[in-house]
Amino acid sequence: QHPIYFARHGQSMYNLEDRLGGDPVLTQKGELDALSLKELVKSLKAEEVAQGDCGDSAMQLWTSQLKRAIQTAHPSSEEGIKVLRWSSLNEIHAGVCENLTYKEVEDQYPLISRFRSENKYTFRYPQGESYQDLVMRLEPVIMELENANRVVVVVAHQAVLRGLLAYFGSTSAESCVNVEVPHRTVWRCTYNSKGIATIDVLKLG
Numbered sequence: 001q002h003p004i005y006f007a008r009h010g011q012s013m014y015n016l017e018d019r020l021g022g023d024p025v026l027t028q029k030g031e032l033d034a035l036s037l038k039e040l041v042k043s044l045k046a047e048e049v050a051q052g053d054c055g056d057s058a059m060q061l062w063t064s065q066l067k068r069a070i071q072t073a074h075p076s077s078e079e080g081i082k083v084l085r086w087s088s089l090n091e092i093h094a095g096v097c098e099n100l101t102y103k104e105v106e107d108q109y110p111l112i113s114r115f116r117s118e119n120k121y122t123f124r125y126p127q128g129e130s131y132q133d134l135v136m137r138l139e140p141v142i143m144e145l146e147n148a149n150r151v152v153v154v155v156a157h158q159a160v161l162r163g164l165l166a167y168f169g170s171t172s173a174e175s176c177v178n179v180e181v182p183h184r185t186v187w188r189c190t191y192n193s194k195g196i197a198t199i200d201v202l203k204l205g
């Protein structure tokens, strides 16, 4: 089984403002984050070429369909790597709270803030999703990742990565809803000869 790499998109305009969801573009800093990811991808590509693992089993980049993830993968794709865009990798949908800051949510929907803090995993945003919904929507992509006969670099979002890392790290999704998922960080999932996965964390230079 090939390793799987998980990265968060680069810094977005909304990250600067502490704003939820939407479809913002990257900041200049975020574009630099994307270039740093490209350096890692380049070294993975060089390893692949050295091992003769090209052609049908060539490495791929999997992103969501949101601009910040697509833009983050773009420089890496210039290394001749195919990009697949999955709607199931889109960030958790915050329903009526999409495009609001956390502070605006608290002011406009105090009950949402309260109920969410009481049970973040099962709380479903009105007209949106809960983490539980998100984890279910990730199932098909998880199956594809497990069966991928190639190295895959997944570029996704905070809540999505919490769900994926919980699964591949064999921890409960319920316990991961507050785990830090910083930018400029890559989680590498490798398998031993018994098929047991280990996750280690790489910081982008």
Ligand code: F6P
Binding pocket: 015, 018, 019, 020, 021, 022, 091, 092, 094, 157, 158, 159, 177, 178
């Ligand atoms: O703040 C960035 C973001 O990706 C939002 O788009 C999303 O709603 C949020 O993180 C998910 O994190 P949390 O569940 O901790 O609010």
